[in-house]
Amino acid sequence: xxxxxxxxxxxxxxxxxxxxxxxxxxxxxxxxxxxxxxxxxxxxxxxxxxxxxxxxxxxxxxxxxxxxxxxxxxxxxxxxxxxxxxxxxxxxxxxxxxxxxxxxxxxxxxxxxxxxxxxxxxxxxxxxxxxxxxxxxxxxxxxxxxxxxxxxxxxxxxxxxxxxxxxxxxxxxxxxxxxxxxxxxxxxxxxxxxxxxxxxxxxxxxxxxxxxxxxxxxxxxxxxxxxxxxxxxxxxxxxxxxxxxxxxxxxxxxxxxxxxxxxxxxxxxxxxxxxxxxxxxxxxxxxxxxxxxxxxxxxxxxxxxxxxxxxxxxxxxxxxxxxxxxxxxxxxxxxxxxxxxxxxxxxxxxxxxxxxxxxxxxxxxxxxxxxxxxx
Numbered sequence: 105x106x107x108x109x110x111x112x113x114x115x116x117x118x119x120x121x122x123x124x125x126x127x128x129x130x131x132x133x134x135x136x137x138x139x140x141x142x143x144x145x146x147x148x149x150x151x152x153x154x155x156x157x158x159x160x161x162x163x164x165x166x167x168x169x170x171x172x173x174x175x176x177x178x179x180x181x182x183x184x185x186x187x188x189x190x191x192x193x194x195x196x197x198x199x200x201x202x203x204x205x206x207x208x209x210x211x212x213x214x215x216x217x218x219x220x221x222x223x224x225x226x227x228x229x230x231x232x233x234x235x236x237x238x239x240x241x242x243x244x245x246x247x248x249x250x251x252x253x254x255x256x257x258x259x260x261x262x263x264x265x266x267x268x269x270x271x272x273x274x275x276x277x278x279x280x281x282x283x284x285x286x287x288x289x290x291x292x293x294x295x296x297x298x299x300x301x302x303x304x305x306x307x308x309x310x311x312x313x314x315x316x317x318x319x320x321x322x323x324x325x326x327x328x329x330x331x332x333x334x335x336x337x338x339x340x341x342x343x344x345x346x347x348x349x350x351x352x353x354x355x356x357x358x359x360x361x362x363x364x365x366x367x368x369x370x371x372x373x374x375x376x377x378x379x380x381x382x383x384x385x386x387x388x389x390x391x392x393x394x395x396x397x398x399x400x401x402x403x404x405x406x407x408x409x410x411x412x413x414x415x416x417x418x419x420x421x422x423x424x425x426x427x428x429x430x431x432x433x434x435x436x437x438x439x440x441x442x443x444x445x446x447x448x449x450x451x452x453x454x455x456x457x458x459x460x461x462x463x464x465x466x467x468x469x470x471x472x473x474x475x476x477x478x479x
Contacts, residue, residue: 106266109234113227115264117215117257120242125211126159128240129191132209133163137235138184139191140198140210142226144217146171152213153193168194199225205233215241215260216253220276223260224269239264255279308332315424329429331403331422338412340468342391348382365396394468398475405478406434407460410471417465417474421458434479441478449474 118124125141132139143152146169153165166180166189177197184192185204192198192207199222210230215223223241231237241261246254259275311332314322349355358378365371371393378385402410402419406429409420422429429435438460442451448463462474 110266111231111234111236112265113231113237113239115227115239115241115261117241117243117246117261119245120213122159124240124242125156128209128211128238129156129160129163132238133190135235136206137209138187138189138204138207140207140226140229141191141193142196142198142210142212143193144195144214146195149193149195156191156193163191164189165191165193168192168197170195170197196222196226198229202229203232204229205235208233208235208237209240210238211240211242213242216243216249216257218256220256220259220272220279223256224272227260227264252279315427324428329406329422329427329432331406331408334399334402334407335409336395336399336402336412337410338395338468339414340391340412341388342395342468343388344392345386345388348386348389362392362396366400368397371396391468394472398468398472401472401475401479404434405438405475406432407475412465412468412471415464415466417462417471419460419462419475421460423456425456425458438478446477 129139141152141156143149149167149169153167156163157165166184168177168180168184170177172180180189180192183189187206196218208230210226212218212223212226218226227239230239241257243249243253243257246257249257255275256279259272259279263271263275315324344355344358346352346355349358362374365374375385375390375393378389398410405419406422407419408422411418411420442449442460449461451458451460453459462471465471465474
């Protein structure tokens with residue numbers, strides 16, 4: 105929460121020119137304020153100060169950068185704070201830690217070369233009182249910038265409200281991509297798939313590496329091999345009807361909440377909540393709850409996928425034929441179950457896929473009853 109009586113910093117993207125620099129400095133000095141001029145190249149910082157001096161001969165200008173002696177830089181800053189100078193031409197050394205309420209205009213030269221977080225931090229050096237502040241971003245025309253630089257400029261201009269740091273951080277992640285976990289590459293947009301899905305895919309990739317390329321470093325106990333996710337495909341009507349929950353956004357939220365359940369208690373609480381908010385729970389939703397229970401049991405047995413169509417249930421085992429699962433106690437229980445020759449049940453291997461099929465399964469409840477004996 106920003107302090108009271110603060111105003112957003114008015115942010116403008118401008119081409120470098122004498123008129124914009126002169127007018128911005130003159131306006132700030134006319135109301136008794138001071139100005140930061142950020143030039144992040146020490147090599148030409150003296151020339152930039154001379155350029156401003158030529159435009160405004162009566163303006164008192166100081167120079168500050170990290171290559172100066174500590175005592176000299178300290179004296180420059182104290183003199184600037186005490187009002188002995190009107191303009192401080194500096195590098196990004198002013199980026200953090202300064203709280204100067206009298207400085208309410210900042211001009212950033214070559215703004216397109218800065219990162220988004222740098223620009224946000226620099227802009228935060230002004231507007232630290234109840235006076236309207238201005239931030240001028242000087243850069244070449246938009247058409248001459250790279251795509252990423254253009255996006256950064258638009259983002260810093262768009263998110264100028266107080267407290268918009270989080271939005272800028274998310275936009276920065278969008279622009280640069282989530283990146284390669286262990287490498288220097290910055291690729292892919294996390295926003296396209298969502299944060300949770302990104303972590304899910306990342307976890308799957310890590311587990312696959314451990315089970316294959318790095319299996320010597322991470323030997324797995326067959327009893328610890330677990331199915332991370334079980335996909336269910338069916339032609340049965342299993343859903344939250346639109347006549348029951350009409351708002352599509354709320355339906356999607358409920359589906360997402362359901363997907364995270366892991367216990368019977370959570371299901372009971374969810375049904376009670378639906379009953380309280382939307383009225384008696386329809387059969388389709390109750391069948392959806394049964395689908396969750398079926399998925400839990402299937403994962404426990406070692407099925408990665410279930411297909412329930414046309415009164416037939418096909419269960420797909422772990423797809424990796426070299427998985428330690430096939431030496432586990434649980435798979436032994438499955439084989440013992442099949443040796444009992446249950447009616448309408450048979451195992452089949454096609455290529456690398458091993459499946460177990462049950463005939464005459466016309467409901468989710470019947471599917472649960474079919475597979476539970478294997479636990």
